[in-house]
Amino acid sequence: MTVRLPASGPDLEFQAHVDNGQLWLQTCQDCDKAIFMPRILCPHCGSLKLAWHPASGLGTVYSRTVLYGRPKPGESRPQRHALVLVDLDEGPRMMSRLPDTDPDDITIGMRVKARIEGDAGAHAVVFDPCEETRS
Numbered sequence: 001m002t003v004r005l006p007a008s009g010p011d012l013e014f015q016a017h018v019d020n021g022q023l024w025l026q027t028c029q030d031c032d033k034a035i036f037m038p039r040i041l042c043p044h045c046g047s048l049k050l051a052w053h054p055a056s057g058l059g060t061v062y063s064r065t066v067l068y069g070r071p072k073p074g075e076s077r078p079q080r081h082a083l084v085l086v087d088l089d090e091g092p093r094m095m096s097r098l099p100d101t102d103p104d105d106i107t108i109g110m111r112v113k114a115r116i117e118g119d120a121g122a123h124a125v126v127f128d129p130c131e132e133t134r135s
């Protein structure tokens with residue numbers, strides 16, 4: 001059996017913006033709250049009136065988990081990757097990575113800025129440390 005993604009929907013619209021190099025979020029036109037993951041109705045008030053807007057890309061690290069993998073051939077130290085939860089300045093919390101930052105340097109409360117990485121068809125939102133304070 002082949003599982004096909006729907007030809008339209010909020011997930012595909014989110015990914016289309018990411019594929020264009022931008023982080024966009026839905027905002028509820030009734031309660032003004034920003035939403036992530038993409039949905040067809042507002043999880044706060046149930047409204048169906050959701051609109052897409054570009055996000056600032058700024059956020060704050062809420063938590064960090066370090067995953068250990070097998071060492072690369074010829075190395076003794078295990079590979080490490082950090083998964084983070086980022087509280088976006090618009091409100092929603094997003095799971096992501098800081099691929100260019102040593103996991104030991106990622107701290108809770110650290111300010112981060114989103115960027116899009118990956119090859120065509122597999123773009124993803126990741127974060128880098130930044131100095132910008134919350135506005």
Ligand SMILES: [Zn+2]
Pocket residue numbers: 028029030031032033042043044045046047
């Ligand atoms: Zn709402």
